[in-house]
Amino acid sequence: xxxxxxxxxxxxxxxxxxxxxxxxxxxxxxxxxxxxxxxxxxxxxxxxxxxxxxxxxxxxxxxxxxxxxxxxxxxxxxxxxxxxxxxxxxxxxxxxxxxxxxxxxxxxxxxxxxxxxxxxxxxxxxxxxxxxxxxxxxxxxxxxxxxxxxxxxxxxxxxxxxxxxxxxxxxxxxxxxxxxxxxxxxxxxxxxxxxxxxxxxxxxxxxxxxxxxxxxxxxxxxxxxxxxxxxxxxxxxxxxxxxxxxxxxxxxxxxxxxx
Numbered sequence: 163x164x165x166x167x168x169x170x171x172x173x174x175x176x177x178x179x180x181x182x183x184x185x186x187x188x189x190x191x192x193x194x195x196x197x198x199x200x201x202x203x204x205x206x207x208x209x210x211x212x213x214x215x216x217x218x219x220x221x222x223x224x225x226x227x228x229x230x231x232x233x234x235x236x237x238x239x240x241x242x243x244x245x246x247x248x249x250x251x252x253x254x255x256x257x258x259x260x261x262x263x264x265x266x267x268x269x270x271x272x273x274x275x276x277x278x279x280x281x282x283x284x285x286x287x288x289x290x291x292x293x294x295x296x297x298x299x300x301x302x303x304x305x306x307x308x309x310x311x312x313x314x315x316x317x318x319x320x321x322x323x324x325x326x327x328x329x330x331x332x333x334x335x336x337x338x339x340x341x342x343x344x345x346x347x348x349x350x351x352x353x354x355x356x357x358x359x360x361x362x363x364x365x366x367x368x369x370x371x372x373x374x375x376x377x378x379x380x381x382x383x384x385x386x387x388x389x390x391x392x393x394x395x396x397x398x399x400x401x402x403x404x405x406x407x408x409x410x411x412x413x414x415x416x417x418x419x420x421x
Contacts (some may be wrong), residue, residue, distance in 0.1 A: 170246035174312035187224050190231045274402040282398045283391045290344045297380040300328040301374045308375035
C-alpha cells in the first residue's frame with residue numbers, strides 16, 4: 163500500500179505531534195509545565211524511599227505542580243519577583259543548587275576509595291588504642307590545692323569524699339567518676355599520665371590542663387570495644403569527602419582574584 167503525498171504529510175505530522183504534546187503535563191495560562199518536572203520529583207521521592215512510582219503519585223505531583231504554577235504566576239503579577247529580599251533569596255537558592263551540582267560532579271570524579279577509608283580507620287584505631295580506662299579525677303584551680311589533696315589521699319582520705327570539692331560539678335557527686343574511656347578522649351597530658359598508672363593508683367603530682375590541676379585515679383582497665391570498619395565506614399567516607407571539598411575550595415580561593 164502506498165500513501166499519496168498529502169496523506170503521507172498528515173501521517174508524519176500526527177506522529178510528530180504526539181511526543182511534543184506529551185512533553186507537557188499541563189499549560190497554565192499559556193505557561194507549559196514540562197513532564198520532565200514530574201519525572202524529576204518522582205525520581206526524588208522514590209530515591210528517598212517515600213513511595214514507589216505509581217499513577218496515583220504522578221497525579222498528586224501533577225496537581226501540586228499546577229497549584230504551584232498558579233501561585234507563582236499570581237506572585238509575579240503582584241511584583242513579588244522584583245522584590246529585593248525575594249531576589250536575594252532566589253540568588254542564594256540558585257547558588258546552593260549550582261554549588262551542589264559542582265560538588266556532586268567533583269566527588270564523582272574524585273571519589274573516596276576503600277583504601278583511603280581503611281587507612282583513616284587504622285589511624286583511628288592506633289590513636290584510640292586497644293584499652294579503655296575507668297577513671298576518676300579531682301580538678302582544682304591551683305597546684306597548691308592539688309598537692310594538698312594528694313597529701314590527704316596518701317594519708318588515708320577517700321578519693322570519693324575529696325572529689326566533692328572538685329571544680330567538675332558533673333562528676334563531683336559521683337566520686338569524680340569519668341566512666342570508661344580511652345586515653346584519646348582526654349587532653350594529651352591527661353591521657354599520658356593516665357596510661358602510666360596501675361589499677362588503684364593516683365597521680366603523684368598534679369596534672370595541669372586548661373581546666374585546672376587534676377588528681378587522677380585509675381579504677382580499672384579493660385579491652386576496648388572498638389567499632390568495626392564497616393560500622394564506621396559511612397562516617398569516615400563523609401569526613402574524607404569533606405576534607406577533599408575543603409582542599410578543593412581552598413585551591414580555588416588561591417587561584418581566584420580577590421580584591
